[in-house]
Amino acid sequence: MKRLTPWNLPLSGILVLALAACGGDDAETPDLLECGPGTELSGGACVLAEDTCGAGLTLNENDQCVPTDELCGEETIYDTESGTCVGPEEIVCGEGTIEIDGRCLVDNPLTCGEDTVLANGQCELTEEICGEGTEFADAGCTLIGETVCADRTVFDVALGECVDLGNVECGDDTFEVENRCISVDTVADNLASSADVVYAEGGENALTIPELETSLVFAGTIEADDAGEHQFTLSAEAGDWFELTVFTRGLPSPMAIIANDDGYDRATSSALANVAQRTFAMPEDGDYTVTIANALNQLNGTANSGDGTWAYVAQISRIEAPEPKPWPGIEAVATGDLADLTENLYQVEFPEEFNLSMNVDMLGADAQAVVDQWASLSEFTESFDLEEGGSFVPERPASGEPVFLLFDVERQTGPATGFEISTQRAVDVDIDETYEFEVTTQPGQMVKISYTTSNPSAFNAQFQVSQNGEELASYGNTDPLNGTTSFSTRPDARYFFAVDGGTYTVGMTNDNWSAIIYDFVPVITIIDPTPIPVAGDESFTFTREEELEEGGFAFYRLDITTPASFEGFLRTGELVFEEPEEEEDEEGQWIDDEENPGAGDPDAVIIGSDNFVSEQFFEEGTFEILEFTLLTPGSYIFAISAYEALTQGYTLELDATERQALVPEEIISETFTLETYDLIRGSAEFADGESATIRVYNPDDVVIFEAEASGDYEFLELAPGPGDYRVELTNETEDAILRPTYEFEGVTDADFFEASLGSLDLGTTGAYTAGDRDYYLFRVRDAMLVSMTFSVAQGEAISTKVFSRASRNTLREQVGNLINFEDLYASNDLIIVEVVANSALADGYSFDLDFDEVTGVPAVNESVSPGLQISPSTRTVSSSLSTAGCIIIESITVDLDIAHGFIGDLDVVLTSPEGTEVLVHADHISGGLLVGNIPEDIDAEESLDAFVGESGSGEWTLTVTDTYDDGGGSFDTGTVNSWGVNLTCSI
Numbered sequence: 001m002k003r004l005t006p007w008n009l010p011l012s013g014i015l016v017l018a019l020a021a022c023g024g025d026d027a028e029t030p031d032l033l034e035c036g037p038g039t040e041l042s043g044g045a046c047v048l049a050e051d052t053c054g055a056g057l058t059l060n061e062n063d064q065c066v067p068t069d070e071l072c073g074e075e076t077i078y079d080t081e082s083g084t085c086v087g088p089e090e091i092v093c094g095e096g097t098i099e100i101d102g103r104c105l106v107d108n109p110l111t112c113g114e115d116t117v118l119a120n121g122q123c124e125l126t127e128e129i130c131g132e133g134t135e136f137a138d139a140g141c142t143l144i145g146e147t148v149c150a151d152r153t154v155f156d157v158a159l160g161e162c163v164d165l166g167n168v169e170c171g172d173d174t175f176e177v178e179n180r181c182i183s184v185d186t187v188a189d190n191l192a193s194s195a196d197v198v199y200a201e202g203g204e205n206a207l208t209i210p211e212l213e214t215s216l217v218f219a220g221t222i223e224a225d226d227a228g229e230h231q232f233t234l235s236a237e238a239g240d241w242f243e244l245t246v247f248t249r250g251l252p253s254p255m256a257i258i259a260n261d262d263g264y265d266r267a268t269s270s271a272l273a274n275v276a277q278r279t280f281a282m283p284e285d286g287d288y289t290v291t292i293a294n295a296l297n298q299l300n301g302t303a304n305s306g307d308g309t310w311a312y313v314a315q316i317s318r319i320e321a322p323e324p325k326p327w328p329g330i331e332a333v334a335t336g337d338l339a340d341l342t343e344n345l346y347q348v349e350f351p352e353e354f355n356l357s358m359n360v361d362m363l364g365a366d367a368q369a370v371v372d373q374w375a376s377l378s379e380f381t382e383s384f385d386l387e388e389g390g391s392f393v394p395e396r397p398a399s400g401e402p403v404f405l406l407f408d409v410e411r412q413t414g415p416a417t418g419f420e421i422s423t424q425r426a427v428d429v430d431i432d433e434t435y436e437f438e439v440t441t442q443p444g445q446m447v448k449i450s451y452t453t454s455n456p457s458a459f460n461a462q463f464q465v466s467q468n469g470e471e472l473a474s475y476g477n478t479d480p481l482n483g484t485t486s487f488s489t490r491p492d493a494r495y496f497f498a499v500d501g502g503t504y505t506v507g508m509t510n511d512n513w514s515a516i517i518y519d520f521v522p523v524i525t526i527i528d529p530t531p532i533p534v535a536g537d538e539s540f541t542f543t544r545e546e547e548l549e550e551g552g553f554a555f556y557r558l559d560i561t562t563p564a565s566f567e568g569f570l571r572t573g574e575l576v577f578e579e580p581e582e583e584e585d586e587e588g589q590w591i592d593d594e595e596n597p598g599a600g601d602p603d604a605v606i607i608g609s610d611n612f613v614s615e616q617f618f619e620e621g622t623f624e625i626l627e628f629t630l631l632t633p634g635s636y637i638f639a640i641s642a643y644e645a646l647t648q649g650y651t652l653e654l655d656a657t658e659r660q661a662l663v664p665e666e667i668i669s670e671t672f673t674l675e676t677y678d679l680i681r682g683s684a685e686f687a688d689g690e691s692a693t694i695r696v697y698n699p700d701d702v703v704i705f706e707a708e709a710s711g712d713y714e715f716l717e718l719a720p721g722p723g724d725y726r727v728e729l730t731n732e733t734e735d736a737i738l739r740p741t742y743e744f745e746g747v748t749d750a751d752f753f754e755a756s757l758g759s760l761d762l763g764t765t766g767a768y769t770a771g772d773r774d775y776y777l778f779r780v781r782d783a784m785l786v787s788m789t790f791s792v793a794q795g796e797a798i799s800t801k802v803f804s805r806a807s808r809n810t811l812r813e814q815v816g817n818l819i820n821f822e823d824l825y826a827s828n829d830l831i832i833v834e835v836v837a838n839s840a841l842a843d844g845y846s847f848d849l850d851f852d853e854v855t856g857v858p859a860v861n862e863s864v865s866p867g868l869q870i871s872p873s874t875r876t877v878s879s880s881l882s883t884a885g886c887i888i889i890e891s892i893t894v895d896l897d898i899a900h901g902f903i904g905d906l907d908v909v910l911t912s913p914e915g916t917e918v919l920v921h922a923d924h925i926s927g928g929l930l931v932g933n934i935p936e937d938i939d940a941e942e943s944l945d946a947f948v949g950e951s952g953s954g955e956w957t958l959t960v961t962d963t964y965d966d967g968g969g970s971f972d973t974g975t976v977n978s979w980g981v982n983l984t985c986s987i
Helices: 184-192 295-300
Strands: 039-042 045-048 057-059 065-067 077-079 084-086 097-100 103-106 116-119 122-125 134-137 140-143 153-156 161-164 174-177 180-183 215-222 229-236 241-248 254-259 265-267 275-281 286-294 310-319 333-337 345-348 355-363 367-376 379-385 403-412 418-429 434-441 445-452 461-467 470-478 494-498 502-510 517-527 530-534 538-544 553-560 564-571 575-578 589-592 601-607 613-617 623-630 634-644 650-658 666-674 679-685 691-697 703-710 712-718 723-730 741-747 751-754 758-761 773-780 784-791 798-804 809-816 818-826 829-837 846-852 859-864 868-870 876-883 888-900 906-911 917-921 929-934 954-962 974-986
Touching: 184 215, 184 241, 184 310, 215 229, 215 286, 241 254, 254 275, 265 275, 286 295, 286 310, 355 367, 355 517, 418 434, 434 445, 434 517, 445 461, 445 470, 445 502, 470 494, 494 502, 494 634, 502 517, 530 538, 564 601, 589 623, 601 623, 613 623, 634 650, 666 679, 666 741, 679 691, 679 723, 691 712, 703 712, 712 829, 773 784, 773 846, 784 798, 784 829, 798 818, 809 818, 818 829, 859 876, 868 876, 868 954, 876 974, 888 906, 888 917, 917 929, 954 974
Parallel strands: 265 403, 530 553, 751 773
Antiparallel strands: 039 045, 057 065, 077 084, 097 103, 116 122, 134 140, 153 161, 174 180, 215 310, 229 286, 241 275, 241 310, 254 265, 254 286, 333 418, 345 403, 355 418, 367 379, 367 403, 418 517, 434 502, 445 494, 445 517, 461 470, 461 502, 538 650, 553 634, 564 623, 564 650, 575 589, 601 613, 601 634, 666 723, 679 712, 679 741, 691 703, 691 723, 758 846, 773 829, 784 818, 784 846, 798 809, 798 829, 859 974, 868 974, 876 954, 888 929, 888 974, 906 917, 906 954
């Protein structure tokens, strides 16, 4: 419905209406209808005039023209145009009438409300509508008794009270004026007859409206051969509000635009209609150009169009600014319609401790929208463009006073102009400062973490996700959503797998070296991955038909209840299998089907519950071959990303094959209470190709022993002090199925000796059963050569092992009834000797030792070839070797053979038996090979002299770390082929 306020439209030139309302003894029933041609007003209804019917016809009681000498049959009526009786379903009503319930009745623009029907040209009440104090009569409810209503009211028989007349709903092509539905043409004609300004070519065409609630009418005729628009000048002051209505008197699509030279530009709706109307709020003092044009011409950028000359008339009124509404705050959402400007003015109060960021949660597709900020109702400050999903931060005035926000539309192309705006905190984060906020999820959801800032150029933020004080994930080099960066591969969002759900704390650290991040606003999106339950041998297919844009992600959650291996494809088109060209070729390959090619380049990664990428697929082309194994039950994320946009979507095919049970990550954890010089002994037996990590933790829960165990493995570890020690056996491989046998025990009865030059006899007596063990500890402070002899009776057998505490190596090992170990070198070491009865011993065993001086300066050269793979899932690898016979290091060199896609990404650290760490290579050298001797061929990042003066006997460890932060992009791989140490030692 369109309307004009009463003071906007003089009624005298439109129609003569009886304005007397109900009231007093002389009260008259207001006539609400304007009857059309051939009808007359009778009893408050438009009915056909008696002389309407033609010759040979008469008007019956149903307001129908029927022949005087011929009656139509039942269920039929007489059709005056065809001269025949026709059925109701064939009725064609004449001009000025409409068909209702099988009757041609006078057309009327009234829309009848609930419990009423349109009949006889008016809305008639149904019989059931009559309420208490009324009765149904003459097709309506009448009062029982008398009620006098005030001026401009009428008695509502349903409510039993007097109500305002403002309840008329006008139809299309009508305009509501003081509760009358008037045709648009009539309104336009009346306005044009009293225009204050008529457009004159080259004239001033000035529109001046000095007072509130006053209006001015202006008109013009746009000729067929001109530019298709007229321009007027409107003088206004900042904070003035105007309402403008334009009627066309020719083409059905008028449009009005108000603009100034400083960028203000607002228009009425460009949707096709014969009336254009809207409200304007002027941001500054000065002259504005009011342009009247054809909406189609404005949309198409063309001159005047149509069937020639067309006229228009417009009315502009100065109105009072609306009362501002309070901003709903952080916990609420502001909603409205941009087309209703008087309802979109808000007063915003700023909290003391933070700014406010407004998020555009919803914006109608037909609106080109802005929000204007005002310091007061007469002081405009700035505008922000609005986009769905975008945000803006109102400027906080230094005075601390509130500001005013006016949500407006520059251009409107249809009815979809609604909006929803929510509010978040906007905080300033100083350099190296961390801002924390909370995110709540359900189990198994993905969290997209991003942010906006009011100074978004080339920022670098670090995000950490923790729960209950435990850090779960860390993400670096993150740019704002609304910013730009010179690092094309740096992401503007990170993804976190909330496997357990609940409340998480997200910390954002400003990692910029010289810039504050102003008005930081976290942007959190909760994503529900598509679940894929896996409980055995199963096949899965998922198809996405819509586009996955470049850099976009799609997430699937693999819920594994039993270990499984997976094979399949991620593809954008169809695949065919190409057979090998020659018989000696081992296998063919999958390729694109030329008849059904795909589009784009899909990639995929698998993310575990620890948010660590355990597998990735980064091949070029339109498909990925998928092969991976998940042995630990739980949830994993299969993430699909588009390196190049997948314009045709994709298809994911997965075949799951159940695997045997995997030994849990912590197979065993046993604790022992030990005293000084007590031992922990362990043994484990693995099948071929299986391995696990054994760790011993001291009472402070610090690892004091760690080794990779495989085959038949044993270890001895000395307790350096009293307390509770713990042993763990852990499977850290991706696909090994472990079935080890193991045994761990604490040894509390070892014999301890301080070694000195000379001989020592340590025989035992008494019976031993097979498996009984004895332990001896020898503290060797000075360099010595040690010889040991063991013997048992004929037919009996023992096994003996000699361990070095410093190197954690087995120095000697033998089984028999006579065992001789000669010239074992020891210096500043604790030698551990284990004697095991392999059979029953009738009377113990003999054990003789000799400790002799050391002569000469030994040289030690040891190397290993581990073949360790560096990949996204193994970014840090370590390899160890053992040395013996080096009392004090005089000099050292290191041999390296490492291949990598980019050596400059690697840090290489060497750790000595005494725990000294030296960075021998850092991440600033390019190339793909690191081969040679340090320092002879390759310069050391840090000097190897840090090792000089230490003991060279024991375990050396080389640790290689790929430091590249891939940010979800490509990642180079490599191999630690071999390495070694070369020691020159002194005694």
